[in-house]
Amino acid sequence: EPEVTQTPSHQVTQMGQEVILRCVPISNHLYFYWYRQILGQKVEFLVSFYNNEISEKSEIFDDQFSVERPDGSNFTLKIRSTKLEDSAMYFCASRLGGSTDTQYFGPGTRLTVL
Amino acid sequence: GESVGLHLPTLSVQEGDNSIINCAYSNSASDYFIWYKQESGKGPQFIIDIRSNMDKRQGQRVTVLLNKTVKHLSLQIAATQPGDSAVYFCAERGRYNQGGKLIFGQGTELSVKP
Numbered sequence: 001e002p003e004v005t006q007t008p009s010h011q012v013t014q015m016g017q018e019v020i021l022r023c024v025p026i027s028n029h030l031y032f033y034w035y036r037q038i039l040g041q042k043v044e045f046l047v048s049f050y051n052n053e054i055s056e057k058s059e060i061f062d063d064q065f066s067v068e069r070p071d072g073s074n075f076t077l078k079i080r081s082t083k084l085e086d087s088a089m090y091f092c093a094s095r096l097g098g099s100t101d102t103q104y105f106g107p108g109t110r111l112t113v114l
Numbered sequence: 115g116e117s118v119g120l121h122l123p124t125l126s127v128q129e130g131d132n133s134i135i136n137c138a139y140s141n142s143a144s145d146y147f148i149w150y151k152q153e154s155g156k157g158p159q160f161i162i163d164i165r166s167n168m169d170k171r172q173g174q175r176v177t178v179l180l181n182k183t184v185k186h187l188s189l190q191i192a193a194t195q196p197g198d199s200a201v202y203f204c205a206e207r208g209r210y211n212q213g214g215k216l217i218f219g220q221g222t223e224l225s226v227k228p
Contacts, residue, residue: 108157
């Protein structure tokens, strides 16, 4: 069964460093998302992406964040200068589109900012 | 503002019993609701979804009920098994949200005693 994959599973970085989190959505899906989950809290929406552009972004998704679909399979989230409060699980999700609403999530990347 | 919340943070049931997990939402304009299961260290896993034009939807051992009058959503798990132990999140999508952003509730931790 097709699934969303994410790499790395765990990323440790120093405050102020740039990180890139990678996702491979399900191959025929058209909508892509990033969410994050701070330990013990609910899942929070960051950004949605469709047709090579951002559809919507949350207040969390400030100028330090960017997303890119560099080729036909990858979807990346970049944090330019990480802060301690960026430490969280980051989940990528994808959706087929059309009348299909279900978003399928990847296993997540645990980002630890020291 | 928009919010999706859960009535109980934890639920403990005996193996074989039925489980009911509740969720309250505040956005009457939401047209799509979804339940996810999240096991420790993993991403949210789709369980079942329902559109606002339905009151009930059944899957394998799971049933979702939607009461739009009181803006309440519930997940029923029949014959609960130890493998059902996880955190369960409800999520909603606004009717006019073309990008498909999901708003998650806080989560209920289900613990199944053998």
